[in-house]
Amino acid sequence: MSQKRTIDAFFGPVPKRPRKDTAVKENSQEERDEIILRSQHSKYPFPIAELSASICKELYSLPARPARTINNEPDLDLLYFEPYIPDYLARQLFQHLRAELPFYKVEYQIKRGGIETQVRTPRWTTVFGIDETSKFDEDGTVIDANTGMKVPADRRYDKCPPRPLPKCLDELRQSTETATDCKFNFCLVNYYASGADSIAFHSDDERFLGQDPAIASYSLGARRDFLMKHKPEAPNQGASSPIKTGVIKFPLNSGDMILMRGRTQSKWLHSIPKRTGKNQEDGGRINITFRRAQTKEGTENYYNYNVGSGPVYRWDKTSGTMMQWKPS
Numbered sequence: 001m002s003q004k005r006t007i008d009a010f011f012g013p014v015p016k017r018p019r020k021d022t023a024v025k026e027n028s029q030e031e032r033d034e035i036i037l038r039s040q041h042s043k044y045p046f047p048i049a050e051l052s053a054s055i056c057k058e059l060y061s062l063p064a065r066p067a068r069t070i071n072n073e074p075d076l077d078l079l080y081f082e083p084y085i086p087d088y089l090a091r092q093l094f095q096h097l098r099a100e101l102p103f104y105k106v107e108y109q110i111k112r113g114g115i116e117t118q119v120r121t122p123r124w125t126t127v128f129g130i131d132e133t134s135k136f137d138e139d140g141t142v143i144d145a146n147t148g149m150k151v152p153a154d155r156r157y158d159k160c161p162p163r164p165l166p167k168c169l170d171e172l173r174q175s176t177e178t179a180t181d182c183k184f185n186f187c188l189v190n191y192y193a194s195g196a197d198s199i200a201f202h203s204d205d206e207r208f209l210g211q212d213p214a215i216a217s218y219s220l221g222a223r224r225d226f227l228m229k230h231k232p233e234a235p236n237q238g239a240s241s242p243i244k245t246g247v248i249k250f251p252l253n254s255g256d257m258i259l260m261r262g263r264t265q266s267k268w269l270h271s272i273p274k275r276t277g278k279n280q281e282d283g284g285r286i287n288i289t290f291r292r293a294q295t296k297e298g299t300e301n302y303y304n305y306n307v308g309s310g311p312v313y314r315w316d317k318t319s320g321t322m323m324q325w326k327p328s
């Protein structure tokens, strides 16, 4: 057998078992790629496979193309990597993440015009990370970022306990930090199973992200339109002539990454609209965003809306759908 790669202590490998269905060749690259290491944490429903050694190596050569700055509209500041990840690699990443990550279909209540409505998130979601007041030690225990002491029970961490980024997402985070000069402590993942899944116009400008947050957003899989429009300005606010930009459309391809920064979140809205008709069955799309939350309220918010309190789902290759997962 070939050598085991070194890994962080708390991502300890599941005992190695050669796969029965593969003919083992002597110390070849294929053989090394057959050894599946898994990230583990007490708050993961199941261990999460790492990327193969060969995919991992490819991540070091990213981004595939230098970024283009898009700042030709009022308050808009984007870095567009077209692509960040080349197509063949984006395809492998898509397959890996869809098969390996735990997903959720979060439901929550909102009050509109005094009436309570139940909302079912129109896509699959999952999240990993912790705000900057805390971090994980080598065993995966939540410790205070300053003192290094174990964080005592905190209501904001109780309902959905925080969990670290698995190695397969953490490696992309590291690449993203190097390419953008930004720091991230959260990774949110959306899976749009078909064109019927969507995200409505919104901005990611919560207070817990601080002023003018930078958010890196990756697309893998099916091409979907990313729409942006300026927030309406109050009539007598600042500018002598009101801002009229209309809707800007980015047809995002697999492997593309957009870094939204500056006033983009405070002044603009973005969305992924549904696709209808013959475009609806598109094979699915994964969106990964890296963000930096500053307070425990951020951790609470992200887990509430991306994990929630419902069942865990996992991709089922046979049926090609997400299936409810139960511990065996």
Ligand SMILES: O=C(O)CCC(=O)C(=O)O
Residues within 6 Å of the ligand: 188, 190, 199, 204, 217, 226, 270, 271, 272, 287, 289
């Ligand atoms: O899927 C996308 O590209 C956008 C996702 C998004 O805006 C969000 O998760 O806040």
Ligand SMILES: [Fe+2]
Residues within 6 Å of the ligand: 202, 203, 204, 270
């Ligand atoms: Fe967003």
